[in-house]
Amino acid sequence: MQDLSPQHLLIPFAFCSSAGCRQALTILKLPHLEKLLPRLTPEATDTGDVSSLSPPHERALARALDLPVKDGLIPWAAWQAHEADSAWAFITPCHWQTSSRQVAMSAEELPDFTAQESQTLLAAMQPYFAEDAIVLRYDQATRWLACGDAFKGLATASLDRVAGCSVATWLPHASSAIALQRLQGEMQMLLYNHPVNDAREARGVATVNSFWISGTGPHPCPLPQAVGANAPTVVATLRAAALAQDWSAWVSAWQVIDATVCQALLSAQARGESVQITLCGERNAQTFVAKPQSIRHRVINFFGNQQAACAVLERL
Numbered sequence: 420m421q422d423l424s425p426q427h428l429l430i431p432f433a434f435c436s437s438a439g440c441r442q443a444l445t446i447l448k449l450p451h452l453e454k455l456l457p458r459l460t461p462e463a464t465d466t467g468d469v470s471s472l473s474p475p476h477e478r479a480l481a482r483a484l485d486l487p488v489k490d491g492l493i494p495w496a497a498w499q500a501h502e503a504d505s506a507w508a509f510i511t512p513c514h515w516q517t518s519s520r521q522v523a524m525s526a527e528e529l530p531d532f533t534a535q536e537s538q539t540l541l542a543a544m545q546p547y548f549a550e551d552a553i554v555l556r557y558d559q560a561t562r563w564l565a566c567g568d569a570f571k572g573l574a575t576a577s578l579d580r581v582a583g584c585s586v587a588t589w590l591p592h593a594s595s596a597i598a599l600q601r602l603q604g605e606m607q608m609l610l611y612n613h614p615v616n617d618a619r620e621a622r623g624v625a626t627v628n629s630f631w632i633s634g635t636g637p638h639p640c641p642l643p644q645a646v647g648a649n650a651p652t653v654v655a656t657l658r659a660a661a662l663a664q665d666w667s668a669w670v671s672a673w674q675v676i677d678a679t680v681c682q683a684l685l686s687a688q689a690r691g692e693s694v695q696i697t698l699c700g701e702r703n704a705q706t707f708v709a710k711p712q713s714i715r716h717r718v719i720n721f722f723g724n725q726q727a728a729c730a731v732l733e734r735l
Contacts, residue, residue: 426684426687426692426693426694426695427483427650427651427652427694427695427696427697428651428652428654428680428681428684428695428696428697429476429479429480429483429651429652429653429654429696429697429699430476430654430657430676430696430697430698430699431474431475431476431579431653431654431655431657431658431699432476432657432658432660432661432662432669432699432700433657433673433698433699433700433732433735434698434700434701434732434733434735435661435664435700435701436469436700436701436702437664439664439666440661440666440669441733442666443666443667443669443670444729444732444733446670447670447673447674447729447732448674448677449673449674449677449681449728449729450677451677451678451681451682451684451685452677452681452696452728453727453728454685455681455684455685455688455696455707456696456707456728456731458685458688458709459688459694459695459696459707459708459709459710460707460708460709460710461705461706461707462705462706462707462708464703464704464705464734465478465479465703465704465705466702466703467702467703467704468702469701469702471490471580472490472491472574472575472576472577472580472589473488473489473490473491473492473493473577474577474579474580474699474701475699475700475701475702475703475704475735476579476653476697476699476704477493477495477577477579478493478704479651479697479699479704479706480650480651480653481493483650483651484498484650486498486638486639487636487637487639489574489636490574491574491575491576491591491635491636492572492574492635492636492637493634493636494507494634494635494636494637494638495509495633495634495636496508496509496564496565496633496634496635496636497634497636497637497638498638499558499564499634500556500564500566502566502638503637503638503639505566505567506566506567506568506569506570506571506573506635506637507564507565507566507570507634507635507638508564508565508566508570508573508575508632508633508634508635509558509562509563509564509565509578509631509632509633509634510555510562510563510564510565510630510631510632511561511562511563511578511630511631511632511633512529512532512537512540512561512563512627512630513525513529513627513628513629513630513631514529514625514626514627514628514629515586515628515629521585521587522585522586522587523583523584523585523586524578524581524582524583524584524586524631525582525583525625526582526583526662526663527582527625527659527662527663528561529561529624529625529627530624530625531619531622531624532560532561532627533560534559534560536560536615536618536619536627537557537559537560537561537563538557539615540610540613540615540627541555541557541563543609543613544606544609544630547602547605547606547609548565548567548602551567551569551598551599551602552567552568552569553565553566553567553569553602554566554567565632569595569598569599570632570635571595571637572593572595573591573593573595573596573599573632573635574591574593574635575591575632575633575634575635576589576590576591576633577633578631578633579658579662581631582662583662583663583664586629586631591632599632603629603630606629606630607628607629610626610627610628610629611628613627615627616628651695651697652680654676654680656672656675656676657669657672657673657676660672681696684696688709692709693709694708694709695707695708695709698731698732698735699735700732700734700735701735702735703734703735704735705731705734705735
């Protein structure tokens with residue numbers, strides 16, 4: 420996700436539904452957000468649930484970029500490839516943790532995963548993908564692009580949904596995914612004794628033992644030539660702590676956000692600039708925008724906040 424105009428902030432993982440996050444809210448202090456929210460007008464809540472394949476922050480960003488918003492079919496890969504005439508997907512090299520109870524996706528990105536390691540693994544896996552008429556293309560170390568008919572109409576779960584969770588819950592179950600599941604099994608065997616993984620194991624870092632498919636969906640034609648002026652700045656600093664369920668770190672990250680970008684947005688609003696903020700939880704997202712307010716609301720804002728920021732977060 421791309422950082423763009425600072426006049427619209429989009430904050431993923433602003434709240435999570437776990438008991439630990441709810442407890443963290445009781446000590447969370449966000450004075451700048453507390454002042455900002457009642458000066459803005461809330462738009463209709465984007466309502467969802469924790470089982471949706473596309474989390475609220477991806478839905479909100481897709482709308483800002485004029486991309487289709489269909490669960491599990493937001494065309495992030497096609498948008499990244501900037502090609503609308505093929506079926507695209509992201510392929511993410513990853514580490515699956517196996518226990519007696521489940522196979523879970525690691526909550527963290529692969530540590531110390533270099534571009535050279537990524538390109539070496541891509542080259543080794545590419546012929547197997549080609550057998551299923553899938554073309555692999557390097558995009559960045561932790562994410563590749565894939566193109567092939569196997570991804571047409573295939574709804575896939577965001578990596579932000581599966582990270583730290585059982586993969587069985589989020590694997591695509593459509594009949595068209597059977598060949599991809601077979602391919603996934605073949606790649607797990609290929610990766611098991613690969614020299615890249617031998618070297619990673621010797622360094623004491625997580626190996627690459629599988630891949631995740633996401634970002635599928637058809638891009639509308641014609642492709643946009645430029646990102647819209649209203650596209651938001653995505654503030655991603657809550658993600659790692661939320662996925663790791665480290666609520667102390669999450670509180671600290673929120674306080675940094677409040678003291679920096681929220682303070683800057685509050686100052687911009689005070690100068691009469693057009694600002695907005697989108698807060699995203701696991702289920703819902705809500706945007707607050709600057710609109711003309713009545714004299715009554717201006718008086719309320721002058722004398723103090725009538726809306727607790729944490730109460731807003733808890734509804735996400």
